[in-house]
């Protein structure tokens with residue numbers, strides 16, 4: 096039977112048993128939002144196991160997908176079952192021409208992992224709900240870590256960085272790249288820096304720039320008073336060089352979070368952010384409904400707004 100014909104509880108039941116088509120369908124419903132997505136949230140929430148969530152972000156073309164592709168190969172050798180959420184990838188995973196679509200991307204993950212790409216277009220604001228929803232679904236289905244690839248610019252980044260336990264910021268060698276990352280606000284969210292394309296000239300200059308900026312700025316880990324300083328790793332993602340060490344740095348950050356109460360704090364903040372996003376969505380819908388067909392009736396706009404607000408919050 097097609098998974099499309101299943102009720103939401105049946106679908107989630109199958110997904111939790113590991114049925115890949117059911118998982119894919121469940122993710123589609125989460126991305127669409129609305130009542131089925133809320134129902135899935137209620138059903139998957141009790142099954143979560145606290146998977147480590149790792150954001151991989153950086154400028155377009157920095158090599159995020161290539162790095163993610165290497166991790167997808169490396170992590171199963173450590174006994175892990177990774178899932179990837181690629182948010183609006185403009186280039187296919189691993190950067191090669193072989194991976195044109197989702198089905199073939201999924202082949203790369205093999206039976207051990209799962210790769211999902213989400214378009215940001217047409218989902219204005221929706222990512223704030225669909226990203227945590229998808230992460231929760233992967234976690235409930237036994238995947239971990241969950242890797243989220245996203246281009247580090249604008250609101251998408253804000254929504255996604257908030258969803259991760261550990262954020263990896265990918266920069267490239269070359270004059271000014273670290274400065275650009277700083278300008279884009281990426282320094283503050285970085286828990287681990289990766290200078291990818293280390294096969295190119297200037298990797299050591301970039302490392303020096305980053306060290307200098309870390310000395311001068313208030314980066315996330317130093318900020319929380321635990322004395323954590325984001326390490327700087329070098330990788331050549333196309334050859335897989337440095338990828339194991341990069342993962343060790345990510346794991347070390349996770350251990351740091353667990354040893355301090357930082358993990359709990361981050362997850363509590365993430366929970367609040369998701370609740371706030373859900374509240375905003377509900378409020379916006381209610382507001383749209385009460386504005387529908389509203390016409391001037393002699394009362395001032397301030398009075399109309401106050402009266403509507405009283406109704407909405409009643």
Ligand SMILES: Nc1nc2c(ncn2[C@@H]2O[C@H](COP(=O)(O)OP(=O)(O)OP(=O)(O)O)[C@@H](O)[C@H]2O)c(=O)[nH]1
Nearest residue numbers: 155156157158159160161185186190292331332333
């Ligand atoms: N020389 C070199 N090229 C690399 C390396 N890693 C990635 N590339 C190449 O850089 C290009 C971009 O790589 P992607 O992995 O698609 O980069 P991305 O950050 O995912 O890009 P977007 O998703 O478009 O933002 C591809 O042509 C890769 O083959 C590396 O370590 N060295």
Ligand SMILES: [Mg+2]
Nearest residue numbers: 159160184186
């Ligand atoms: Mg990419």
